[in-house]
Amino acid sequence: MKAQRFLMLIMVPALALAVTAAQAQPRPGWPRSVTIGSASIGGVYFVVAGGYARVIGEKMGLPATNRVTGGPVQNIQLVATKEIELGMTTMGPAFEAFNGIGEFRGRKLDVIRIAFPMYTSFAHWMVSADSPIRSVTDLTGRVVSLGPRGGSAEFVGHRVLELFNIKPRRIVYLGFADGATALRDGVVDANFGVIGIPVPAWVEASITRPTRFFGFTKEQIETLTGRYPYLARAAIRAGVYRGQDEVIHTVQMWNAAVVHKDMPDDFVYELVKTIFANRDFLATVHPASNETLPVNVFYTRLPLHPGAVKFYREQGVRLIDDQIPPEMKRS
Known part of the structure; x- marks a missing residue:
């Protein structure tokens, strides 16, 4: 019965988002729209990305698109080349991409930054x-x-x-x-x-x-x-x-959402803040989003975007040195 109820849930149109006092408005330097790299139809990424797109559209006032991709490895590549604004990935590919090893030997992609933790795969x-x-x-x-x-x-x-x-x-x-x-x-x-x-x-x-x-x-x-x-x-x-x-x-x-290091700090800050503020809605889209909590950034252990660092520090989340990006260590 649990499986049947879940299947019915994902086929029903997404529930209305909770009303908030005000929506974030696009600012100078922000992307005009947000393309989210998800994965194939029938997988969890595709379902969850649909929730992210709705949250970003309704709460941040930015058109957002759920793009079908090959998944975590390709999403890292698309973020690194600035073909998408937000990529969904897992920590294995992210770890190897950032360090230029394994799958990414000879093509180090250290321009990616963690925005927020998603859930466990x-x-x-x-x-x-x-x-x-x-x-x-x-x-x-x-x-x-x-x-x-x-x-x-x-x-x-x-x-x-x-x-x-x-x-x-x-x-x-x-x-x-x-x-x-x-x-x-x-x-x-x-x-x-x-x-x-x-x-x-x-x-x-x-x-x-x-x-x-x-x-x-x-x-x-x-x-x-x-x-x-x-x-x-x-x-x-x-x-x-x-x-x-x-x-x-x-x-x-662990899964995480990644952005390019060149994304505006205030955009990433608002993105991260908005996703966490709407976790209850995202959990109705797919129950895995119950794990999308600020404290779970602990499991990412790669450099965060400076805008994300600001949010987690405001929330009192303890960050390790590996999560502080090089551009913040130089400043």
């Missing part, structure tokens, strides 16, 4: 209920979807396959809605997601046909968290999806 797999696949070690010789190109599932998935020497017969990169359809049609054997829960397209899949979900073993979790500093152990509560009656043990990564 959980790594988990979806297969048909009658599938013989019970663990990641069973994926050798199978057809596996690692989510859309540029997404967190691709980012983490390739590291999982390499680390545990898993050799699928074929790897495909499908959005979450397309991946669920491909699983139903027998085109793929397993879908991987590193994403906020519940995944809308996977909720629907679990309602329309028997499915099964799994994560990682204790030993696999220890190996993953020991190798990658941006991963942490986690558990997905029972009942997130229909038929998922047990806790799923897995790993997690």
Whole structure:
């Protein structure tokens, strides 16, 4: 029933925002509009970005657009090249981009700045209920979807396959809605997601046909968290999806919204302030936004935008040295 209620919720038009005393007005130097880089249709980013767009439009008086992208990796690239104003990403790609390692070796993108924390993404797999696949070690010789190109599932998935020497017969990169359809049609054997829960397209899949979900073993979790500093152990509560009656043990990564360092300080300050002020509405768009709290900026641990620093300091949030951007340390 929880899954059914959530599916109904995301199909209903967004609820009206709470009335505020005054709207922020665009100021000199502010962008004339805000394009939000989200991800594929059927995923959590796409749903949450729709909420951000409405908040920015109604509360800041700026036209805002939810742009379908490949997800976290591509969004960092689009922010760095100033093709979008706000990018949704996870801390793995953000960490590697800022430091010019891993996925971003040889193309350091240290112009990105954290604006605000979003929520936790959980790594988990979806297969048909009658599938013989019970663990990641069973994926050798199978057809596996690692989510859309540029997404967190691709980012983490390739590291999982390499680390545990898993050799699928074929790897495909499908959005979450397309991946669920491909699983139903027998085109793929397993879908991987590193994403906020519940995944809308996977909720629907679990309602329309028997499915099964799994994560990682204790030993696999220890190996993953020991190798990658941006991963942490986690558990997905029972009942997130229909038929998922047990806790799923897995790993997690935090999501954050990023902007370019050249964005005006007062714009980013108002953006961050407005998002947090409307968290209750955003939680009606997707429950993952219940985690969008100022204190959770602790989990980002990369340089913040100066406008964001001002907001968190006003809120009494303790920041570590790594979160203070170089441009503030020089001043």
